[in-house]
Amino acid sequence: MARVPWILHAFSTRACGDLRSPDTPRPAGTASVRPSVLRKNRQRFLLQLGARKFDLVAVRQIHSSTVVQVIRNGTRLEYRPAGYPIAGGVSGVYADALVTDEPEVLLSVSAADCLPVLIADLRGLVVAAVHSGWRGALKRTAEKTVGDMRRIFGSKPRDLIAVLGPSIRSCCYEVGQEVADAFCGEFVRGEEFFCKSRASAEPTAPAQPGFLSRMPPGHDRLPRLGFCLDLVRAVRDQLESAGVPDRRIHVMDFCTSCRNDMFFSYRREGAAAGRAMAVIGIRS
Ligand SMILES: [Zn+2]
Numbered sequence: 001m002a003r004v005p006w007i008l009h010a011f012s013t014r015a016c017g018d019l020r021s022p023d024t025p026r027p028a029g030t031a032s033v034r035p036s037v038l039r040k041n042r043q044r045f046l047l048q049l050g051a052r053k054f055d056l057v058a059v060r061q062i063h064s065s066t067v068v069q070v071i072r073n074g075t076r077l078e079y080r081p082a083g084y085p086i087a088g089g090v091s092g093v094y095a096d097a098l099v100t101d102e103p104e105v106l107l108s109v110s111a112a113d114c115l116p117v118l119i120a121d122l123r124g125l126v127v128a129a130v131h132s133g134w135r136g137a138l139k140r141t142a143e144k145t146v147g148d149m150r151r152i153f154g155s156k157p158r159d160l161i162a163v164l165g166p167s168i169r170s171c172c173y174e175v176g177q178e179v180a181d182a183f184c185g186e187f188v189r190g191e192e193f194f195c196k197s198r199a200s201a202e203p204t205a206p207a208q209p210g211f212l213s214r215m216p217p218g219h220d221r222l223p224r225l226g227f228c229l230d231l232v233r234a235v236r237d238q239l240e241s242a243g244v245p246d247r248r249i250h251v252m253d254f255c256t257s258c259r260n261d262m263f264f265s266y267r268r269e270g271a272a273a274g275r276a277m278a279v280i281g282i283r284s
Contacts, residue, residue: 015262020274023035060094063131063136063139067095068095097131107280112275117163140238146239162248164232168267170194170230
């Protein structure tokens, strides 16, 4: 993708600072970064990218399969649901994938362990950004995004290129039996997305009452039952089923948990973890 001159894209690292939205404060009880600092972090990141002319698009991510098309209407940006019911309203747009063919619109997704996926149609001048944790992978968000690129813009899957960014990898992504079961029920090759975890031999911790183990949606501490999810494999499987050629799917070889020195990791740092950002846009 770096060799395609009309695409501007990047994955941030820890050195770029916490790039979460200044409008979504940290959960109560965690050290908070001032909104002014978050705003500055984002400005600096865009400046370093040479994206000063771009309009940054960041939606509220809810581990859904909602895809939103971003359209420029005069000086305003409009968000159109891409064929799926959309939640949200006055307080913002809720979605986990964005598509656009508008130049100088910088689509972004943020993550701290979840997998950011950037997609571009090399012939059609269309770009997409997808946020996929295990819930998004189970809901086939990446596959649906390719479907929407076909439907809205007439993109041909063989012309698509995809980059799977840094995320928690199977070495560190332990999940419960129910997650493994859900994937095996949804995907023909679901079993291939899992491996036995190193901790599977350890005795499992006694179950805690719900109020002690409550986590933000999508980040539940799952019971240790000895399965590790290969998120990259699950998302790659979807892109391949959607028709994206295998040679056009690129994977950045970083586990956010193993390389906590370079990336934010929710599993490693908990609710205090910052957020990385993946961005893609079309240069004018
Ligand atoms: Zn790891």
